[in-house]
Structures are given as structure tokens and as C-alpha cells.
Amino acid sequence: MKFRILAVVCAALIALVSCGEKMETKNTENSEGAVIKPAKEKEETVKKEEHYTFKLADGVKRTKVHFKNHFGIELAGDLYMPENAAEKGNAAIAISGPFGAVKEQSSGFYANEMARRGFVALAFDPSFTGESAGEPRYMNSPDINTEDFMAAVDFLSTRDNIDPNKIGIIGICGWGGMALNTAAIDTRIKATVASTMYDMSRVTANGYNDSADSAEARNEMRKALMAQRTEDFRNGSYKLAGGVIDPLPEDAPQFVKDYYAYYKTPRGYHERSLNSNGGWNITAATSLLNTKLLAYAGEIENAVMVVHGEKAHSRYFSETAFKKLKGENKELVIIPGASHVDLYDNPEKIPFGRIDEFFRKYLK
Numbered sequence: 001m002k003f004r005i006l007a008v009v010c011a012a013l014i015a016l017v018s019c020g021e022k023m024e025t026k027n028t029e030n031s032e033g034a035v036i037k038p039a040k041e042k043e044e045t046v047k048k049e050e051h052y053t054f055k056l057a058d059g060v061k062r063t064k065v066h067f068k069n070h071f072g073i074e075l076a077g078d079l080y081m082p083e084n085a086a087e088k089g090n091a092a093i094a095i096s097g098p099f100g101a102v103k104e105q106s107s108g109f110y111a112n113e114m115a116r117r118g119f120v121a122l123a124f125d126p127s128f129t130g131e132s133a134g135e136p137r138y139m140n141s142p143d144i145n146t147e148d149f150m151a152a153v154d155f156l157s158t159r160d161n162i163d164p165n166k167i168g169i170i171g172i173c174g175w176g177g178m179a180l181n182t183a184a185i186d187t188r189i190k191a192t193v194a195s196t197m198y199d200m201s202r203v204t205a206n207g208y209n210d211s212a213d214s215a216e217a218r219n220e221m222r223k224a225l226m227a228q229r230t231e232d233f234r235n236g237s238y239k240l241a242g243g244v245i246d247p248l249p250e251d252a253p254q255f256v257k258d259y260y261a262y263y264k265t266p267r268g269y270h271e272r273s274l275n276s277n278g279g280w281n282i283t284a285a286t287s288l289l290n291t292k293l294l295a296y297a298g299e300i301e302n303a304v305m306v307v308h309g310e311k312a313h314s315r316y317f318s319e320t321a322f323k324k325l326k327g328e329n330k331e332l333v334i335i336p337g338a339s340h341v342d343l344y345d346n347p348e349k350i351p352f353g354r355i356d357e358f359f360r361k362y363l364k
Helices: 008-013 106-116 142-157 174-185 200-206 215-235 254-263 282-290 315-324 352-362
Strands: 023-025 043-045 060-068 074-082 090-096 120-124 162-172 191-195 238-242 279-281 303-309 330-335
Touching: 060 106, 060 142, 074 106, 074 142, 090 106, 090 142, 090 174, 090 352, 106 120, 106 162, 106 352, 120 142, 142 162, 142 174, 142 282, 162 174, 162 352, 174 191, 174 200, 174 303, 174 315, 191 352, 200 282, 200 315, 215 238, 215 282, 238 282, 279 282, 303 315, 303 352, 315 330
Parallel strands: 090 120, 090 162, 162 191, 191 303, 303 330
Antiparallel strands: 023 238, 043 060, 060 074, 074 120, 238 279
């Protein structure tokens, strides 16, 4: 049987195009049946050996940090600090993504490099994923995830060594769309980079390349999601789907092979990554189906750079989003020969030089 790009519900869950075997996740409760509450805010230096998919750069210090968003969810992050950072006035960048990844993967890779170039950089796990709190696990929400980025800005803005007027954000893959959504509401963000972006609400509601953009297709998806909600409630657990397919079919599309080469091999695999393992709760697609990101992207006054690979299957998301942006401080950068996944961790393709120049221009 020829390889199929997943059923509509699975396709909508993540910025991947293949579903792994369905799994279950249960709510985290203590012995008395109460949901476990997140710990108090804290900050601690990383002491034990932990699994990162990249090497820490020379001259960069990495510190574990925790902070809460306005929904009371405690987020976990890694703060990357140049060892020669000034005591006051540093520029800082909050980074997250890809959608379904963790901070030890691509966002940490970006943060590590930006810190090497002199910026304070915070890579963080979104709510419900990685080391961040939030129950049930493996959920997402355009509202809560936008708030996650804003909470990261809260954290950076209040640090003594950071100038609150010099804060930017980077969103990778599905978090590129979240970054633009955040920039539309949070005027503290002076510069935004959306790298190899997905508009997760668009792909959820319309399918890939808008191939399922009809009321009929969306209603079928709604019915499937509501049936799953009923089943989950009855079972007291949540079905998972959307991790990268494994084993990889021989006739898989090239971009699925690219996802596999990152998420399922030592290059990018991480034990806490949804994409490397069982994926999202199936019903996590509900809020993305019913809420449109980028509704106010045209009102972003501060600087934006949209970066995408020339050969990326997802390129249309960036080009469409860029058309919404207004003003001379907006840039669209297409990287010759680059695929979607090249911009996760390929230093030969990620235009760090241009990103560096962009932030130095606008975070001053």
C-alpha cells in the first residue's frame, strides 16, 4: 500500500505529516486524587549531565529557570548567557519551537548560537510539554501558547542585567506563527523572527496546502474530535497521535524523511519531545480548529523577519503571513536550497548572520 499523508485529524495536530502509533496519557494526580500543583518559582544552575542535541558553545553559560504564565502554569526554560555579558543593559531573545519539540532541541540550538553572538537567550518548553507544567499533558492552545511567549518576555523584562526595551523573540516552525501572534499583542517585543514557520490554525482548519478548506471537511473533523473527547472522558485518558512515523515507509515524501532524520535519529531525538515519540493528544487540535492565528498580524508595528527555505514544503505559510505585514521594518528571507528541517539545526542554512544583524539593528 502506498504511503498516505495522514488523516485530517492527525495532520492538524503538529507540524509533521505522519502519525505514529496511538498511545495514552493520563492526568497527573497525587495519592489523594488531587492534581499536582507546579513548584514555586525557582532558578538553579544546571549541575548534572542532561541530554541536549547540540554542544554548549564556548563562552556560554546555561542555567535552568522557571517562571509562571498568567494561567498559573509554571514554564521551564534554559537561560543562555554569554560569560562576558554586561552587568546591565543586555539585549535578550526568547525562543521556542518547533511545535512538539522541546528546549533541548532546535530552540536551544538557536539560543546557544545567539548567546555565542552576545545576546542573552531563553529557550523554553511551552505549557503541557517538556519540563513545563500543565495538565493534561501534550495539549496546546493558541491562547495559552501566545501567553507562554508573553510570560517569557515578563521573565526577561524583570532581570537586572537585561534592558526591557531590548527584547526580541524567535519562533521556529509552528512557533513561528505563535511568535507573530504574540508580536501582534505584546508591544514590548521590539523584533520578531519567524523561522521556517507554520500557521498551525490554518493547517488544522484547511489541511496542507489548503487541500481540505471546506465546511464539509471541517465538520467531519469536528465530529471526529468530539467523538474522541467522549471516548477520552469515558476512559479517563487521552489518545495520542502525531509523532513521526516509525518505521519510515520507503515511499514517504521527502519532507517526512527529513522529519525522521531529525526527530528519530541521534541528531535530534529527545526523550521528552512529542515529535520524537507519541505525539499530541488528538483532541489538542480542537482550539486550533476554532481559533485563527495572525488575525492582527497586519497591525504589528515593530520589526519582523520571516525566514524560510526555498525548497521547504511549508514555504507558503511564510509567504502568506508576510503579505499580511505592513511597514518598511518587515523582511522576508528565502534561503536558497534549504528545506523545512534545514532551519532546525543546520548552521550552513540558518542565516544566523542576518538574524544577528536584524536584532542588533532593532534591539538598541
